[in-house]
Amino acid sequence: MSAVTVIQNNFNGGELSPLMGARTDQVRYGNGCTKLHNMLVLPHGPALRRPGFQFIGKCRENTSRVRLIPFSFNVDQTYILEFGNKYIRVWKDGGLVVNKTGTPIEIGTPWTSEMLDFLSICQSADVLFIASSFTLPHKLCRGGHALWYIEQMVLGSSMKPPINLNAQSKGIASREYSYVVTAIDPFTREESEPSEAITFQGPETISVASTVTLTWQSEQADAVYAIYKCWNESGKYGFVGHASSKKWVDRGATPDFSEGYPVSRKLFQRVDEYPSAVQFYQQRLCFAATRSQPQTIWMSRSGSYTNFNISDPLRDDDGIAATLAAERVNKIEWMVPGRQLIVGTAGSEWSLSGGDNKAVTPSSIKFERQSTIGAAPVPPLVVGESILFLQQGGKVIREFLYSLQKDGYMGTELSILSEHLLKGNPVVSWAYQQEPYSVVWCVLSDGSLAAFTYEREHDVVGWHRHVTEGKFESVCCIKGSEGDELWCVVTRNVNGAAYRYVERLAPYSMDGIEEQFFVDSGVSYRGEKTATFSGLDHLEGKSIQILADGFVIPPQVVSEGRIILPYAASVVHAGLQYSSELIPTEQDVMLKSGSSRGRTRRVNRMCLHLYESSGVQVGVGNVEPLPVLLGDGAVLDATPALFSGETVVEVNGGYEMQSNVLFRQEEPLPFTLLSYSMQVEIGER
Known part of the structure; x- marks a missing residue:
């Protein structure tokens, strides 16, 4: 012994x-x-x-799936968007955003609950870009705290082309000329599509004595105009000059055929041409993966997110269309920007760049395969220098990290030592909570949460499982006053009926035992001492746990939305028990x-x-x-x-x-x- x-x-x-x-x-x-x-x-x-989940409110509908999407303009202005069956509601600071009459803001959408998991979303300032293979791309815009609207994206230049182009010439008419004019934004340099061409007979040689005067009209205020001229049978137009007013005089300018006007490109016209993925890269808005072209990426003109036009000949800032050349036609599932654009397909992972540290241009674009793992359609997470993505099937989590030894990216498995948590139970939604403890939260198909603490610089990957009286459906994170806030949708059964609740993980750090919050779907009271605790309608008929002024009260059953405490208390937390x-x-x-x-x-x-x-x-x-x-x-x-x-x-x-x-x-x-x-x-x- x-x-x-x-x-x-x-x-x-x-x-x-x-x-x-x-x-x-x-x-x-x-x-x-x-x-x-x-x-x-x-x-x-x-x-x-783990702290408990605070009850924030009920979802609008109980019978259909709901997905939460974060909206962060900056660290101080953050929102949670409740995407439901053909609607969006907005949450902030623990409640719904309402209009002047006190009615919750609600935006109609074209997406049913069955489509929500397939929406691809990226954000620029106050605009959320949304792609789906079911509809044309849309924009969700915030015009103010209580002013939200959604609109279908209109592709093309935001600058309107000049109209009513007219030409007057001096001299004997003996040669045919054609002109077009475009409008240019003086700040962004975005150029419109060309006006309708005007063709007329002018002098054999245009000179100071034999001129051609162009005039036009334009809706654009303070625009700069570019004039293009064609004088040969090829039909090619070349740049001949700029004008700051709606008039320009040709005194014999020679066209520069190396600089042509923008050419309109019609994209996403049919149902099988709707892109299913969207992302930003190098000041370009990128769409990818239509049903007819699942391996193609379309990139906007640099700095003009809705403009996919090209020029003839091509310019460096023109729109781009590029297709992966792979052995199998595996659909692009997602894109992540970084030093390169990382592209995940159903069969492999690729990087897109301009090559040799160059910017991406129509003439300088390079795809390189990084691994042959295959990605699930769930959007990846960016954690520091790492990209976390789900392997095809959603049961394995990979860390995609640049390796100096390989001079490329490697996909290390993070779930292998805890594979039992995801075995037969794929991840359907996940979010990264950076503060205070760097945790990745994963909603599994059975409605539980599997999470892992992740600190790559300290080689920490520690898994843990979380359950509640109900099923988790969606999670997301936004910045809050006490660190990152984890929001979730939970389906709970109350009096034989299923209800979808929006709940938020309570803060980790709380002062004093009376402020400890370790109940689920819980609510709190702080104020004058009272023995009646109300606001529990969402837990009607449930036996709940109670902490009153730091003392544990025996469980009670909620009746008519309230409970009666054995003594008056000023700080009370009540909700569902979890072990x-x-x-x-x-x-x-x-x-x-x-x-x-x-x-x-x-x-x-x-x-x-x-x-x-x-x-x-x-x-x-x-x-x-x-x-x-x-x-x-x-x-x-x-x-x-x-x-x-x-x-x-x-x-x-x-x-x-x-x-x-x-x-x-x-x-x-x-x-x-x-x-x-x-x-x-x-x-x-």
Whole structure:
């Protein structure tokens, strides 16, 4: 019989696959857990109970799918867009955005609930560009806090071409000439399509004595005009001059045929020509993947997002159309801008650039295949220098990162050590919460959340699983006053009916035990002391947990949208209960006689190092977890205090082949485990 002390002071390996159960040689095994439910791991190493989800409001419809989209003009002006069945509603600061009459803003859309998962979205300032293979591209525009509208994109130059072009000439008419005029924005330099050509008989040689005077009309104020001239049978027009007014005199200018006027290009005219992906790259708006051309990318003129026109001959800032040359016709699923435009297709990943560190132009464009993994249609996440994307099927997460050794991108798998979480359960929606702890949240097809703490510079990839009384449907993140806010749509069953709620993860950092928020779909009250707590209509008939002024109140059933507290309180949080559980990996102990594997063991004493915790339970073997008494005991009528420090627990487990240590938190209180150690008696073989 040998007595040893086992310690684990790092949990950021996360929940590991059962297939890792014997990998004591793997670094993350020693830092991992067998089970980590409704707990997170921090980059520093501790395991932390996740905060609860605050109830924000009900979705407009309960019977059809809803998708949340972030809208961020800057760090201070951020919104959540509720995309539903042919509508959009706008959320901000914990409530719906309303108009002057108090009515929630609602924008009609052409997209049904079945189309929402296939929308591709990118943003520029106050405009959201939306692509879908079901409709023409659209723009969602914010004209003010309560002024939102959607419109179908009109492709082409925003500058209107001049009209009523007229020509008068001096001299004997003996030669045919043709002219067109375009309007140019003096600030953006965007050029209109040409006016209707005027053809007439002029002098054999245009000179100072024998001139041609052009006049025209224009809707554009303060425009600059470009004049193009044709004097041969080829029909080619060449640039001959600029005008700042609606008049120009030709005194014998020679056309520059290397600079032609813009040529209109008609795109996306039929249903099978609607693009399904949209993104920005090098000041160009890029569309990709129509049904008829699934591997083609169309790029706008530089700086003119709706203008895909070209010139004859081509200019460097003209619109671009480029098609991947690959062995198989795999549809482009998404595009991500960076030093190159990264393109994910159903069968491989590519980079698009101008080559040799050049800008992309019609004559300088280069595709390079980076990997042959194959991407799922879910939009990727950009985390620092990394691109996280889902492998085809949605059950494997890859990290796409530039490698100096390869001089290209590599797709490292991030989910392999915790593959059981996604096995047969693909990701349908995900979001990255950068602050405070760098967590990627993934909604799975079964309605649960799988998340992982991700800090590449510290080599932290720790997975954890989160469940609630209901099913998660969509997640997204925006900047908030206390870090990034995770918003989600949750379907909950109340009195036999399913309801879709918009909920938000509570902040991680809260002062005092009375402000701890560890209930789901919960609401809070702060004000004068009261024994009646209302605002719970969305949980009618549900048994809920309550924290009142820092004290845990026995569960109560909501009736008529309220509960009655046993005493008046000024700070109350109430909502659905959820249980947090942590089972660490079984540590291998090296004895003088060899490994402890295959021997019985008995745990009789544990030391827990906790941080701002209360209400924790611990158990070993098949023993039901027991409450851990923290601190020196409660003081009568005083607000309970959170405990930080070490505490010893006598557990007196039986002899088992494994220790089976279990930590559990079921009360609406925090739990942060920094480390634990246990005295273990190791039996003989």
